Amino acid sequence: LTEDTPTENDAQSNMLQVALAFRNALMPMDPPKRRWFADYVLRHCFVVEVVAPYQDQAFQIYTVMNDRGRPLTDADLMKSELMRALPPDQRNYYAQIWEKLEAELGAAAFTQLFSHLRMIHNPKKAKTAVAYEIRETLNPAANPRAFIEQELEPKGLALKNLLKANLNLGQ
Numbered sequence: 001l002t003e004d005t006p007t008e009n010d011a012q013s014n015m016l017q018v019a020l021a022f023r024n025a026l027m028p029m030d031p032p033k034r035r036w037f038a039d040y041v042l043r044h045c046f047v048v049e050v051v052a053p054y055q056d057q058a059f060q061i062y063t064v065m066n067d068r069g070r071p072l073t074d075a076d077l078m079k080s081e082l083m084r085a086l087p088p089d090q091r092n093y094y095a096q097i098w099e100k101l102e103a104e105l106g107a108a109a110f111t112q113l114f115s116h117l118r119m120i121h122n123p124k125k126a127k128t129a130v131a132y133e134i135r136e137t138l139n140p141a142a143n144p145r146a147f148i149e150q151e152l153e154p155k156g157l158a159l160k161n162l163l164k165a166n167l168n169l170g171q
Contacts (some may be wrong), residue, residue, distance in 0.1 A: 009103035074114045074131040075102070082144035094148050101156040109163060113156050
């Protein structure tokens with residue numbers, strides 16, 4: 001891996017940066033120290049699965065446990081709700097649409113897309129979290145396919161085109 005290793009999205013870019021940071025920290029170590037580090041990771045680091053019966057509980061648990069990591073965004077919350085509301089045989093298809101759009105926009109613009117959707121359908125000043133207001137205004141879980149096909153995807157592509165046009169104006 002090098003800084004020039006191609007990545008397709010923000011998540012891959014972040015994973016590459018972490019891998020390079022680990023490599024850069026481990027390479028100067030002599031072999032016994034690297035073995036000690038590997039042994040330490042294998043003996044002291046764990047992956048824990050936590051299951052919560054309600055989304056609000058899951059969000060609270062995630063927030064508490066992930067105080068050093070990446071916080072959940074409105075997009076993360078909406079994706080979780082919508083994928084759960086879809087029939088199992090359709091989840092992969094719609095998850096791919098979601099993830100492709102997220103990769104094309106980038107994490108920041110994709111998260112901002114939800115603020116735009118909220119404002120399009122509820123132009124009043126926001127009173128609560130964006131995800132909550134989208135739920136109240138659009139009820140996307142009632143028909144997740146329609147939300148993804150008629151709201152998220154077309155407006156996400158429009159945002160992508162606007163951002164692209166704005167970048168081209170600066171050149």
